[in-house]
Amino acid sequence: MSDLILNPNINGVDDFYAELVATHEGLSDEESQALNARLLLVMANHIGDRAILSQALSAAALKSKE
Amino acid sequence: MFDDRYTLAYKRYPYKKSPDQDASAPVRHPVVVMGGGPIGIATALDLGLQGIPTLVLDDHEGVGMGSRAICFAKRCLEVADRYGCGEPMLEKGVVWNVGKVFHKDDKVFEFNLLPEEGHKYPAFINLQQPYYESYQLDRFEELQAQGAPIEIRGKNRIDNVEVHDDHVVLTVMTPDGEYTIEAEWLIGCDGASSPLREMLGYDFSGKVFQDSFLIADIKMKGDVDFPTERWFWFEPSHGEGASVLLHRQPDDVWRVDFQIGWDVDRKEELKEENIRRRLDAFLGGVEYDMVWSSIYTFQCKRMESFRHGRVFFAGDAAHQVSPFGARGANSGMQDVDNLGWKLGLVMAGKAPDALLDSYNFERIHGADENILNSTRSTDFITPKSAMSTLLRDSVLALSEHYEFARPMVNSGRLSVPCTYDGSPLNSADALDGPERTRPGSPCPDVPLGDEFLLSKLGNDFILLTIDTDAPESFEEDGITVKRLALSANNDPTNLLKERYLGEAESAVYLIRPDQHVAARRPSFDETQLRAAVRRATGKEQ
């Protein structure tokens, strides 16, 4: 079983980050929240692997195993 | 006084005085069923077909008005077929495959269920509950005419029960006053508010879902061309409420189901003018007659245990779910399917009392599965927090554009039969076969020429052999197992192989009287199969 990747994994991370912020530009708080939710669902579907998704949920909740 | 609590659609078993009422000592009956709803009648059909004398006591004289259930699933129809009343249901019922999902004003997507080929019964039909109940009662009368020892007494209300180790004493109220009878076994099929549960003080716990639904069954006038589809609106813009469901029933009747919130004035909402106001806003300029309407709230609950010694609970009395997914009557029918043969074997002295505990194990498993599914649908349809609303709306928004999000849309997961994984009656899986026919599963149907496999299974233990040898029958401690020999070699549909062999070359399935798989292996192994029969009848762990 593979594990959730928690070390750096994005090429051009600054670029990505800027694009992420830019996607929210000009949106109201509400629209931004909705966009984030859609993004989350799109990415979750891409990952697909149920075990990884569970690991991602607890990683995001800052529930580390230490 | 003896007043009806609800109006009848069909008076089927008018009150008649029974000789039991004048008996000097209470007459003892082998089985008494409390309640003549769909589940009580099905119980009598199951036991009656086994020749077990069964007395149904119902506090009304027929089938209640108003279609509560409209959606009956494949497994429920297969059970009805085993009882001999599935075909008229199928003939009358409406089969549909296309569904549309709307959010506010927009259609977000459309789906086709693409039914799987090779089954006698479709995934489900829409049929008004009063029809469903009458077909069962037709069969009940037919069996009686053929000499089956079953009886139903109308306006016979059980008012008190006294439970003993080996029998139950029942006080029954009738228009001629009270009388007392005894029952060796009592099956409570007395509905969601089960007086039996109350009388015996058993708990019924779970989540009450705080919402009300306004149901209107309407008959369209003139030539309206509404398609035979299931339409589901999340937060419809026309007419307040969290959801609306529109579904076709036989006789050009449509079910419209408005979710209208918790704090409603029932009386006000049920006034025809107010129902029409909602419907008109919703349907536009369509002309229709009102057939039936009602407001209901629901709960997701079950009893801690469905068996208490000589007393069993089945159907809504044992468990209740939200209507999303059509699980009420469907799961009640699976209760009966499960209990009937077990009680038959125990009463005949062919199986130990412990077999009856497996009813509790297996059907609690089924009830929990239903409660889980319907709770999830409920949470999707009426999200409980701002974030859960946001996620739900995001799923709907995405599903309009991308296919991936559509399976996440949960407007009710339609009832599929329960597989009894982990049941003490199962033997370990010894076949490298398909997942769907693993021990505990209900046998999927397969066409056999002009016939179907399921019509050859059930009522007894069957040894299904596919491309392998076995004795024509064998007996294990009073249980007779008969062989059904099939071959996957000249099967034009290839479905027998697909559903029962998978990668295996040959297979032997031990199939229970309720058409569930008890054991499977590649070939006949007498020692193993005898052990499997003992295990499936509660004689071995």
Ligand SMILES: Cc1cc2nc3c(=O)[nH]c(=O)nc-3n(C[C@H](O)[C@H](O)[C@H](O)COP(=O)(O)OP(=O)(O)OC[C@H]3O[C@@H](n4cnc5c(N)ncnc54)[C@H](O)[C@@H]3O)c2cc1C
């Ligand atoms: C709006 C609505 C929609 C539904 N839709 C669906 C659906 O699409 N699909 C589905 O599968 N299910 C559906 N259901 C659920 C389904 O209607 C029930 O699960 C089903 O009726 C349960 O049958 P039952 O025999 O257990 O109980 P009931 O039908 O409630 O029958 C109980 C019987 O016991 C009798 N009784 C009560 N007390 C006594 C007494 N003291 N003595 C003698 N008799 C007594 C009653 O008069 C009644 O005849 C729906 C329910 C509702 C309310």
